[in-house]
Amino acid sequence: MQHLAMIVAASENNVIGVDGDLPWHLSEDLKRFKKLTMGHHIIMGRKTFDSIGRLLPGRTTVIVTRQKDYTFDGAKIAHSVEQAVDFAAEDPCPFIVGGAQIYLAAMSLVNRLFLTRVHTEIDGDTFLPKIDWSDWELKSSVSGSAEVEFTFEDYVRQNG
Numbered sequence: 001m002q003h004l005a006m007i008v009a010a011s012e013n014n015v016i017g018v019d020g021d022l023p024w025h026l027s028e029d030l031k032r033f034k035k036l037t038m039g040h041h042i043i044m045g046r047k048t049f050d051s052i053g054r055l056l057p058g059r060t061t062v063i064v065t066r067q068k069d070y071t072f073d074g075a076k077i078a079h080s081v082e083q084a085v086d087f088a089a090e091d092p093c094p095f096i097v098g099g100a101q102i103y104l105a106a107m108s109l110v111n112r113l114f115l116t117r118v119h120t121e122i123d124g125d126t127f128l129p130k131i132d133w134s135d136w137e138l139k140s141s142v143s144g145s146a147e148v149e150f151t152f153e154d155y156v157r158q159n160g
């Protein structure tokens with residue numbers, strides 16, 4: 001496997017979720033998510049899968065859960081992030097797509113980071129885990145404005 005990527009959208013104060021859902025509707029970000037992840041494995045926690053509620057077309061969904069009897073037709077079920085990554089061994093760039101518990105568990109494994117910084121401070125209940133930014137090199141940064149202002153930031157892990 002050449003890469004393992006994390007993709008996340010976070011507010012200025014690092015909120016990523018509220019009440020089991022995304023705190024915003026940002027169509028540009030959904031388009032970027034689709035473009036980047038198309039054809040790849042998307043690895044997500046069971047709560048994020050519940051929030052999406054369906055398989056996303058053109059991608060292989062891997063759901064991470066501790067429930068031994070959990071199944072969903074058409075999805076792969078993993079009982080750790082490491083096992084989920086193993087399922088994607090033939091994929092040149094699987095994506096860790098959240099939520100907070102799975103980002104935290106995968107943080108030391110990923111070597112690419114696609115961050116959408118949403119330029120607002122909001123209340124929420126789920127946060128981006130702390131990132132040691134000295135590990136990461138910013139490769140590109142593109143700002144835009146739609147429902148809210150945002151910046152797409154692409155990082156690679158230093159020496160990663």
Ligand SMILES: NC(=O)c1ccc[n+]([C@@H]2O[C@H](COP(=O)([O-])OP(=O)(O)OC[C@H]3O[C@@H](n4cnc5c(N)ncnc54)[C@H](OP(=O)(O)O)[C@@H]3O)[C@@H](O)[C@H]2O)c1
Binds near residue numbers: 015018067080
């Ligand atoms: N802004 C963004 O980019 C973004 C992206 C994704 C999600 N989100 C938001 O994040 C929130 C959900 O995040 P969350 O942190 O609450 O939940 P989550 O990470 O999506 O899922 C948590 C679940 O994953 C399973 N799990 C966690 N760690 C595990 C481990 N080490 N081994 C095996 N299974 C494990 C458990 O499932 P079981 O309980 O089934 O055992 C746990 O309840 C929602 O609000 C969602 O909208 C935001």
